[in-house]
Amino acid sequence: MIEKGLKGIVAAETLISHIDGEKGKLYYRGYEIRDITKRYSFEEAAYLVWFGHVPDVTQLNTLKKQLKDNRDLQENLRVILDQLPPSMDLMSVIRTVISAEAGNLDYGWKPTTSQAIRLTALVPTIIAYRKRQLEGKEFVSHRSDLDFVANYLYMMNGKVPIKAHIEALETYMILTLEHGMNASTFSARVTASTESDLVSAVTAAIGTMKGPLHGGAPSGVIELLNEIALIGDAEKVIRERLAKGEKLMGFGHRVYKTRDPRAISLKAKLLEMAGEDQWLDLAMEVEDTAINLLAELKPGRSLYTNVEFYAAAIMKAINMDAELFTPTFTASRMVGWTAHVLEQAENNTIFRPQSRYVGTFR
Ligand code: ACO
Numbered sequence: 001m002i003e004k005g006l007k008g009i010v011a012a013e014t015l016i017s018h019i020d021g022e023k024g025k026l027y028y029r030g031y032e033i034r035d036i037t038k039r040y041s042f043e044e045a046a047y048l049v050w051f052g053h054v055p056d057v058t059q060l061n062t063l064k065k066q067l068k069d070n071r072d073l074q075e076n077l078r079v080i081l082d083q084l085p086p087s088m089d090l091m092s093v094i095r096t097v098i099s100a101e102a103g104n105l106d107y108g109w110k111p112t113t114s115q116a117i118r119l120t121a122l123v124p125t126i127i128a129y130r131k132r133q134l135e136g137k138e139f140v141s142h143r144s145d146l147d148f149v150a151n152y153l154y155m156m157n158g159k160v161p162i163k164a165h166i167e168a169l170e171t172y173m174i175l176t177l178e179h180g181m182n183a184s185t186f187s188a189r190v191t192a193s194t195e196s197d198l199v200s201a202v203t204a205a206i207g208t209m210k211g212p213l214h215g216g217a218p219s220g221v222i223e224l225l226n227e228i229a230l231i232g233d234a235e236k237v238i239r240e241r242l243a244k245g246e247k248l249m250g251f252g253h254r255v256y257k258t259r260d261p262r263a264i265s266l267k268a269k270l271l272e273m274a275g276e277d278q279w280l281d282l283a284m285e286v287e288d289t290a291i292n293l294l295a296e297l298k299p300g301r302s303l304y305t306n307v308e309f310y311a312a313a314i315m316k317a318i319n320m321d322a323e324l325f326t327p328t329f330t331a332s333r334m335v336g337w338t339a340h341v342l343e344q345a346e347n348n349t350i351f352r353p354q355s356r357y358v359g360t361f362r
Contacts, residue, residue, distance in 0.1 A: 036174060049177060171314075221313075235289050251290055259304045
């Protein structure tokens with residue numbers, strides 16, 4: 001017997017996070033995420049995930065300073081960014097530039113938290129640089145008076161964001177910064193388990209994140225919602241898609257057998273923000289219709305909305321273009337990937353499962 005896709009297999013013990021898939025709960029270092037989003041900033045949540053406890057004021061200020069000090073792209077990374085073809089997708093751009101960062105520091109074994117902080121600080125700048133480059137606009141340098149999330153929006157748009165947009169994106173980025181042994185984190189840990197360096201581990205993770213079954217799902221959600229908005233009949237569109245054997249993007253999860261708590265928190269944030277938001281109304285209608293149809297057509301599979309469904313809605317609410325969704329997820333998940341690599345390095349055994357030969361012997 002093999003478990004396809006390693007379903008149900010525990011691949012590592014971790015102190016970083018816990019997912020209760022039956023109850024629909026997610027904890028970072030023992031704290032439930034809905035409490036974290038209410039009480040802490042992105043930097044505090046990142047500190048908690050990296051260091052295992054909530055920072056005091058001095059520790060928080062030190063982390064904020066380290067993140068700010070590492071935001072700038074070194075000249076060699078800018079040169080690479082300037083040379084990449086405009087047709088190259090943003091996830092491939094991030095993967096390439098982060099990979100080239102290996103030349104800028106000594107990233108040798110073992111990985112360190114300083115390296116983790118540096119890589120996390122770089123991603124928003126890479127995204128903003130590329131976005132503005134493609135729009136034919138001047139690069140906007142970071143503002144040291146702005147924290148991680150506000151500065152990310154500032155560098156992309158060239159203006160200080162409104163509070164509601166910062167709060168919405170910060171909620172999203174906290175909810176997505178860590179999630180146990182998901183496919184991209186597993187990639188990072190497998191790479192690190194060979195005693196390869198942190199840059200290689202997160203480069204592997206970025207490549208894994210890109211796929212539509214993982215971090216690439218929000219674009220599929222937008223496509224679904226746009227089609228339904230055009231045709232005006234959610235049930236018809238969803239039935240047709242399911243009849244063709246398509247998977248609905250933003251629904252289903254390997255671990256959650258009930259609603260994804262991150263989707264619940266994002267929806268609550270959207271409801272808090274929204275006045276009259278037609279997009280949110282549409283998203284909620286599609287969620288209800290899809291869950292009912294999935295229960296009817298796929299009985300017993302427990303299919304509900306996952307984080308990607310309301311991620312698409314929250315990004316839309318803050319006017320972020322669809323091609324920035326997965327890169328933004330990457331910017332937050334860099335915290336989780338690096339935390340897992342640091343944990344892997346502390347008690348390392350190389351990942352080396354086996355395969356079963358099912359061919360003939362000649
Ligand atoms: N739409 C329709 N049917 C679905 C969906 C879906 N979104 N998800 C699962 N199913 C069905 C499958 O067709 C399968 O049915 P079957 O028993 O008749 O074959 C059953 O439910 C079990 O699904 P699996 O694909 O075996 O579940 P698995 O755990 O392997 O996959 C996954 C989980 C990849 C998330 C899947 O639900 C999916 O593809 N969802 C759509 C993509 C998506 O939203 N990805 C983002 C996930 S969250 C994240 O990565 C951050």
